[in-house]
Each structure stands twice: as C-alpha cells, then as structure tokens.
Amino acid sequence: QVQLVESGGGLVRTGGSLRLSCAASGRTFSMYDMAWFRQAPGKEREFVAAISWSGGSPYYADSVKGRFTISRDNAKSTVYLQMNSVKPEDTNVYYCASRYRSDSRHHLAATYNYWGQGTQVTVSS
Numbered sequence: 001q002v003q004l005v006e007s008g009g010g011l012v013r014t015g016g017s018l019r020l021s022c023a024a025s026g027r028t029f030s031m032y033d034m035a036w037f038r039q040a041p042g043k044e045r046e047f048v049a050a051i052s053w054s055g056g057s058p059y060y061a062d063s064v065k066g067r068f069t070i071s072r073d074n075a076k077s078t079v080y081l082q083m084n085s086v087k088p089e090d091t092n093v094y095y096c097a098s099r100y101r102s103d104s105r106h107h108l109a110a111t112y113n114y115w116g117q118g119t120q121v122t123v124s125s
Contacts, residue, residue, distance in 0.1 A: 002026045002114040004096045009119030012086055016123075020081040022096030022116055029077035033099050036070060036081045037109055038092035039118075045095070049081060050106035059106045064090075086123045093118040 008020040020036070035050035049070035050059045058070045069082040079096060097112035104111040 002032065002098055004098060004114055004116035006094065006096050006116040006119040009094060009121045011122045011124060012083075014086065014088060014123055014125050016086055018083045018086065018121060020083065020094055020096075020119060020121070022079045022081075024077045024079070024098060030074040031101055033101055033106065033112075034070075034072055034079040035097045035106060035112060036079075037095045037097055038090075038121075039095065040092050045109050046092075047107035047109065048094070051079065052106070053101035061107070083121070086121075088123045088125045091121060091123045093120050 003025045005023045006020060008018065012018045031053050033050060033052050036048040037045045038048050039045040047061050048064055049068055051070045051072050055072060060068065067085045072079045095118045096116040098114045099112045102111060
C-alpha cells in the first residue's frame, strides 16, 4: 500500500503562486510514477502533470504548460506542484496520484493505483 497526503492548497489571487506538496509513504517512492490531477464538482478528473519514477522529462496538460512545474524529491518521498501565474479556471481540488513504474500513458487516471485525499485550490479574480 502507498499512502499519499497532499498539502499546500488554499486561496490565491489571480497571477499569484502556490506550491502543492504530496508526501508518500508505504513503498519505495523512487520506483513510482507520480502525477497531479484536478477535479471540479460535477466534472471528470483532469490530468495536470506527471513525472516518471526515473525523474525524466515531465508531462503537462496544455492548460498548465509554462505555468506549472512538477518535481520530486526521492529523499523526502515527496512530489511537488509549483503553480505560477494562476488563473480562476485553475480553481479545483487537486489530487496526487501514484503508480508503480509503467509505460502506460501518464495522463490516464485509470492507470494510477493510489490517490491522496485532495487539497482545495481557489483562485480569486
């Protein structure tokens, strides 16, 4: 089992920055792909960003490319999402997800086995 705990959400103004963290425990963190998804009420979960177990080139949704940065610190078993130049449409619950290293496409939520409880991000205009 892998446990994921997100933190860092909150209220931020348009154009501001926020950093989300996801602390993992339970298994060898360095062997797991990590990702961030987000979901608004009544909508499907949406891919935001992913980073492979090897820490190679990250993957981003077009809607956040150039504004958000995903990174991981294997020594701390933590993955981060740095959110810059946020927009009101970034308002969502953000979820951390993990899966044992895989060649499956990183944006597919169904390929992730473990999920955090979510953290709310609200961007005010």
